[in-house]
Amino acid sequence: MIRHPSPVVPRSTGLTELVLAEAPVPERLDPASRRRFATALASRVPGRAQGPQRFDSWRVTAGAGMPEEPFAWTPHIARRTLGLGAARRVHAGTAPSPLAGVRAEIASVLDQAARRGTGRGSLATWLSDLPRGARGSVLAEAVTFATDVLDSLDWAVLAELATIGGADPVWAVPGAPWATLRARRDVEVALDSANGTRALVCLRAGGIGRQAADDLRIVALADALTQPGAPIPTRVVGVWPMVGRSLSLEVQPADLERAMGLVLGAADATRQATASPAAPVGEGACLQVA
Secondary structure: OEEOOOOOOOHHHHHHHHHOOOOOOOOOOOHHHHHHHHHHHHHHOOOHHHOOEEEOHHHHHOOOOOOOOOOOOOHHHHHHHHHHHHHHHHHHOOOOOHHHHHHHHHHHHHHHHHHHOOOOOOHHHHHHHOOHHHHHHHHHHHHHHHHHHHHHOOHHHHHHHEEEOOOOOEEEEOOEEEEEEEOOOOEEEEEEOOOOEEEEEEEOOOOOOOOHHHHHHHHHHHHHHHOOOOOOOOEEEEEEHHHOEEEEEEOOHHHHHHHHHHHHHHHHHHHHHHHOOOOOOOOOOOOOOO
């Protein structure tokens, strides 16, 4: 079920009320369903020889069958890591503003790299190699993200119930550990600690699309798979700051079943694409531009 915040209160107030709405009796992911999904997915993903296979909301809903691009840091990609760290500092009272928080995050990353060393593809190595102008772009992007996080919710109300950032759920497929299901969620809010119910908040770029609910379903599925002993998330709330929109998916077992079907479909499409010779770009074909 999809719910929307109240339109007659300030946006952060309405979204906070939506996040903290009374939680129903917690549901759990059925172990038999989990085993069936794991078996089916392991049999459908491309073989190990095709390299790591990463399935996330974008690849499942929009990029099924497309080869995964090699990862490279950019200001837009780095904005979330640095922005979440900055927002966490502001929320904890250790930074007075998003700008100060991002500067502190960058300084911390570079300091750790200087003391411990980092790999060639690490955020710290990339940041240390950037010229001053490019690092300014990183700063601007990350400040915007941190500001969006802090402006989206009423943190005085959430207080210690909310955790900003933290590790995203990543589930390695049993029987095919080179394939993973991943999800991005930016804030976790404890609703009822006795029952373990919680809400997940996900900030998204751009405008809200027709696949928004499926994006949130995949987040719920990844979270449930990585925490089999815990209740599934009560709700997953999507926020699109650029267009001032948000919605809440009140998670039911049927939502997880739909997400499983979407992931299996993406695995089929990816396997078919890797088994076929690459088609030339011509009439009827298109290139995606990030």
